[in-house]
Amino acid sequence: MHKVIVIGGGNAALCAAISAASEGSNVILLESAPKLLRGGNSQHTRNMRVCHSNPKQTLIESYSFEEYYDDLLKVTKGDTNKELATLVIKNSENLYNWMREKGIYFQASLKGTLSLSRTNAFFLGGGKTLINRQFQIAQDLGVQVLYDHEVQEVNIDNNKVSSLEVSTSNGKKIFKAESYVVASGGFESNRDWLYKAWGKASKNYLIRGTKYNQGKVLKSLLNQGIQDVGKEEQGHAVAVDGRSPLYDGGIVTRLDCVPFGIVLNKYGERFYDEGEDFWPKRYAIWGRLVAAQEDQIGNVIIDSKSFNLFMPSVFEAIKDDTLEGLAQKLCLPIKQVLNTIKEFNTHVKEGNFDLNVLDDCQTIGLKINKTHWARKIDSPPYYGYILRPGITFTYLGIKIDKNARVYMKNGNSLENLFAAGEIVAGNILSQGYLAGLGMTIGGVFGKIAGKRAANV
Ligand SMILES: Cc1cc2nc3c(=O)[nH]c(=O)nc-3n(C[C@H](O)[C@H](O)[C@H](O)COP(=O)(O)OP(=O)(O)OC[C@H]3O[C@@H](n4cnc5c(N)ncnc54)[C@H](O)[C@@H]3O)c2cc1C
Numbered sequence: 001m002h003k004v005i006v007i008g009g010g011n012a013a014l015c016a017a018i019s020a021a022s023e024g025s026n027v028i029l030l031e032s033a034p035k036l037l038r039g040g041n042s043q044h045t046r047n048m049r050v051c052h053s054n055p056k057q058t059l060i061e062s063y064s065f066e067e068y069y070d071d072l073l074k075v076t077k078g079d080t081n082k083e084l085a086t087l088v089i090k091n092s093e094n095l096y097n098w099m100r101e102k103g104i105y106f107q108a109s110l111k112g113t114l115s116l117s118r119t120n121a122f123f124l125g126g127g128k129t130l131i132n133r134q135f136q137i138a139q140d141l142g143v144q145v146l147y148d149h150e151v152q153e154v155n156i157d158n159n160k161v162s163s164l165e166v167s168t169s170n171g172k173k174i175f176k177a178e179s180y181v182v183a184s185g186g187f188e189s190n191r192d193w194l195y196k197a198w199g200k201a202s203k204n205y206l207i208r209g210t211k212y213n214q215g216k217v218l219k220s221l222l223n224q225g226i227q228d229v230g231k232e233e234q235g236h237a238v239a240v241d242g243r244s245p246l247y248d249g250g251i252v253t254r255l256d257c258v259p260f261g262i263v264l265n266k267y268g269e270r271f272y273d274e275g276e277d278f279w280p281k282r283y284a285i286w287g288r289l290v291a292a293q294e295d296q297i298g299n300v301i302i303d304s305k306s307f308n309l310f311m312p313s314v315f316e317a318i319k320d321d322t323l324e325g326l327a328q329k330l331c332l333p334i335k336q337v338l339n340t341i342k343e344f345n346t347h348v349k350e351g352n353f354d355l356n357v358l359d360d361c362q363t364i365g366l367k368i369n370k371t372h373w374a375r376k377i378d379s380p381p382y383y384g385y386i387l388r389p390g391i392t393f394t395y396l397g398i399k400i401d402k403n404a405r406v407y408m409k410n411g412n413s414l415e416n417l418f419a420a421g422e423i424v425a426g427n428i429l430s431q432g433y434l435a436g437l438g439m440t441i442g443g444v445f446g447k448i449a450g451k452r453a454a455n456v
Contacts (some may be wrong), residue, residue: 001026004453005175007068007151007217008183009033010040012421012442012449015095016181018102019450027450029143030166030175032150033212037248039131041184041209041393041422041438043192046127047109047120048443049436050092052385058106062137062388063119065089066378075432083227085428087402088437088444096121096122098409102137104130116280117399120436130143150212151184153220159408161417179416179453182406183446186394186422187215188235189247194391197232202390204296205241207373208254208390211247218423221398224445227407230395230426233323236433237287239298240390241313252314255385258286259373260309261302262385268327270344275372277358284433291389298387299330301341303379309355314320322336325380345376393438397426403450418453420445 004020006013009031021027026315031038051068068089072080100106105124109117116122123130139145145166153165164175189211191364194202220229244253258274259282265271272289276282290298309318318324327337344363351360353375363369397419399407404418419441428441 008040013183015446016450023454048439079430135263185213227399239286242386418449
């Protein structure tokens, strides 16, 4: 029987494995994580972005191809592979239907999830349930899953993958197949590589997802002349609670309270307009903004008027009845914090506070104004959170075409190698991010890669 090896254990790998097994192939899936920690970053997700012309089960209204495409062009500033971007968007509805047919369930969007009920389909029970279901579907189709199998090298000879070198708990092993799918994510968990890309600041980054995305397969391929796409220093990062674990903090550590307060650096000074635009359009810049501050630290301060307006972090806010007390608890220079808040409050122009529009509550006359949702910080108790950059994933990847086929720098494609997911996201996402696109890219190319690999 035609044998396909899939590298990775996240959404892209599982879609590829299910797709190849549905074509009748004998599929082996190599996942570097142990069973308990399987599922890569996909286990932390909640939704995927889907184009649709009519209301659809859990998706309301419509989201046209043109609007989706336009949204993508905006975030990438037009720097995307237009053919692949079109293919992903056009196939997103198919992907949704295919997942449902295979037995994956969706639910209505959660409250406080960045107003995505029209554009994003939410996985029932979140990414962990999705992954568990996908493993079950794959195994029911006969896919053999091998955990604790980390691919170290992909050996390429004469435009073909000849074998894989894999470390296992029983030592190094060689695996061979007719065709291969790589879906092993980015390199965001590899701290040495992050240091190379981002320098000293990266030491203070927290990794929001799995520690198993070490970029070993990516490195092996790039070392052998595979065409790279995307930039090493591009990726997705958000501001997370500074108390989050080094890895796998997941969605619950993200802090969405920035637009409701002010954010101070370690010197107690504001450094960016906290109300520049709707939070879904701005949350992804705050990782970088905090990363650019000294010691990569930020401090968000809100008062009791705003406390119930955002999804809470898994950690309790730091709280005090006075601003002095709060500044002290946040280890900030008290005098400067009081000055900054006094100055901010003095420049607030009262308006009609409304989270649903770019309202007229703003500051006027400050060096850095807050342009919307600006309200005086004057109602105790006061709350603070410490922010750190939380890296979600990296964009450097490998070049593919619409058949998920992988290319060498010399322009030749590999006969039996296909790729999907984060490792190819840089073809479409050169910069910026559109919530839910990561899982759509993984699913669309996973399906294609699996089918192609099964038919080499
Ligand atoms: C907290 C968080 C929330 C997110 N929320 C969303 C969301 O709601 N919607 C969305 O679209 N995107 C979201 N993302 C991004 C999303 O997780 C990724 O776009 C998506 O999971 C990529 O899928 P993937 O299968 O390519 O990678 P992953 O799911 O990361 O899977 C990679 C797999 O490869 C395995 N692996 C790595 N190296 C090797 C190796 N050498 N050998 C064998 N196996 C290897 C890993 O163990 C892992 O199983 C989120 C990310 C995070 C961290």
